[in-house]
Amino acid sequence: MIWGHITDTKRGVTPVPLIYAITIPLSTSIILANLVIILGIACNRQLHNTPNYFFLSLLVADLCTGVALPFIPLMGLNRELSLSSCLVAHVFPNFLFLAFLFNLVMVHYERYICIVDPLHYSNLWMHRSFPLALLAVWAPALLYASLPAFGWNNWTGPDWNGCCCCSYRRVFPNAFIYLEVYGLVLPAILTIAGMTGRVLWITRGQLKDMCRLHRSVERGSQASDHEQRLNLRYTRCVVAVSLTFLACWVPYLIYMHVCIAFLIIDTKRSSATHIVLSCTGIGSMAVVPLVLGLANRQYTEPAYKLLQKLRDRWSLSIVKAPAASTHTKSDPRGNSITIWELD
Numbered sequence: 259m260i261w262g263h264i265t266d267t268k269r270g271v272t273p274v275p276l277i278y279a280i281t282i283p284l285s286t287s288i289i290l291a292n293l294v295i296i297l298g299i300a301c302n303r304q305l306h307n308t309p310n311y312f313f314l315s316l317l318v319a320d321l322c323t324g325v326a327l328p329f330i331p332l333m334g335l336n337r338e339l340s341l342s343s344c345l346v347a348h349v350f351p352n353f354l355f356l357a358f359l360f361n362l363v364m365v366h367y368e369r370y371i372c373i374v375d376p377l378h379y380s381n382l383w384m385h386r387s388f389p390l391a392l393l394a395v396w397a398p399a400l401l402y403a404s405l406p407a408f409g410w411n412n413w414t415g416p417d418w419n420g421c422c423c424c425s426y427r428r429v430f431p432n433a434f435i436y437l438e439v440y441g442l443v444l445p446a447i448l449t450i451a452g453m454t455g456r457v458l459w460i461t462r463g464q465l466k467d468m469c470r471l472h473r474s475v476e477r478g479s480q481a482s483d484h485e486q487r488l489n490l491r492y493t494r495c496v497v498a499v500s501l502t503f504l505a506c507w508v509p510y511l512i513y514m515h516v517c518i519a520f521l522i523i524d525t526k527r528s529s530a531t532h533i534v535l536s537c538t539g540i541g542s543m544a545v546v547p548l549v550l551g552l553a554n555r556q557y558t559e560p561a562y563k564l565l566q567k568l569r570d571r572w573s574l575s576i577v578k579a580p581a582a583s584t585h586t587k588s589d590p591r592g593n594s595i596t597i598w599e600l601d
Contacts (some may be wrong), residue, residue, distance in 0.1 A: 277537060284541035288324030288548065292317050294561045296552035301560045308385050309368055313551070315392055316365050318545045319358040326351045327544065331536045337424045342464040344424035345407050355540070356399035356442065362397050362546065363446050370453040372462060402442070410434060439514060447507060454503075502549050506542045513539030 259275055268494075295316050330351050339347065372379050384391040412428050422533045551557045 266294050277331045278328060280537040282333065284537070284544075285327040286328065288323060288541070288544050291548045291552065292321040292324065295548070295557045296321070298557040298560045304557060305556060307387055308319065309372075311388060312361075312365050312368055312384070312391070314365075315395065315546075316358070316361040316547050317551065319354065319361045320544055322354045322541075323358045323544050326354050327537075328543060330540055333426050341413055341426035343414075344429060345411075347424065348429040349403050349407055352438075353400050353403035356438075357396050358544070359401050359443065359446050360395045363449060363546075364391065365550075366450050366453050368489055370457060373457050401439070405434065406430060435518075439518060443514065447511070451507075453504065492540055502546070506546045506549070510539040510543040 296314065299310055299314055299317075329347075333348055333351065337344075368382070368384060371382060379385075406429050410431060412431050517536075555562075
């Protein structure tokens with residue numbers, strides 16, 4: 259859900275510099291980080307397997323979302339566009355967003371099954387027919403996002419009085435918005451949160467079993483250093499997951515409900531707060547795959563090696579640079595002259 263109320267009815271313009279000041283740095287960071295992880299997967303043949311292909315599909319969707327991010331807040335503008343141009347300007351970004359969300363659910367589900375049911379992990383239908391799994395992710399997003407192009411829109415509504423202006427209200431009916439928010443987006447986010455919580459709960463149980471087994475072997479009643487390290491690692495994992503959810507999902511959830519509130523009260527006033535929420539909400543959600551990717555050293559190893567080579571070459575060039583020495587001489591008039599010479 260990527261629309262918003264940013265139209266200024268008094269001046270007829272939007273604070274475009276504010277939008278670009280927020281979205282351009284976010285978009286650039288998202289694009290570059292996705293390219294680094296994509297190249298890391300492409301350069302390492304050991305990562306050419308089905309789980310990483312699912313993650314690669316998510317990165318491609320996230321990359322497209324980063325490209326479209328600067329244009330998403332502008333969807334609330336009233337512009338003079340034809341029906342076809344207006345549909346493309348609104349349907350295509352919405353398709354990229356839904357494809358990104360469905361890919362994120364697929365990646366979490368694949369990793370969830372790997373932990374919950376590892377014995378049947380290799381027999382998953384996603385592994386047996388990978389193209390069908392990708393089709394099941396991208397096709398529903400395209401189908402639902404294209405419904406306004408097949409007639410489910412307000413372009414010929416009775417309240418427009420023949421106006422040819424393009425806005426999200428003319429493309430997306432209220433029923434379409436409610437169905438997307440409460441029928442697709444919110445259930446997907448809750449599903450991701452539920453699978454993540456279940457994985458943490460299972461991990462906690464396995465950790466307790468390991469500690470109990472370790473104590474029985476060592477025949478001690480107190481926690482050893484190894485157990486303390488395991489507990490500390492688990493605590494760090496829980497903290498990292500919690501902070502990721504708070505930093506990435508909570509801003510988008512706030513933005514989503516603010517949009518619904520504005521839709522209910524039917525306001526048309528410009529709001530800098532709403533612009534910031536619309537930009538940072540979608541941008542923060544697009545950071546989720548980057549957190550998952552940058553946390554894996556296998557994905558970032560090629561970029562790390564490249565930076566290390568560049569740093570070594572830079573250090574070597576500084577070492578090989580000739581040093582300069584100075585000495586003074588006097589001219590015939592007795593004035594001192596400083597002469598620089600390379601050693």
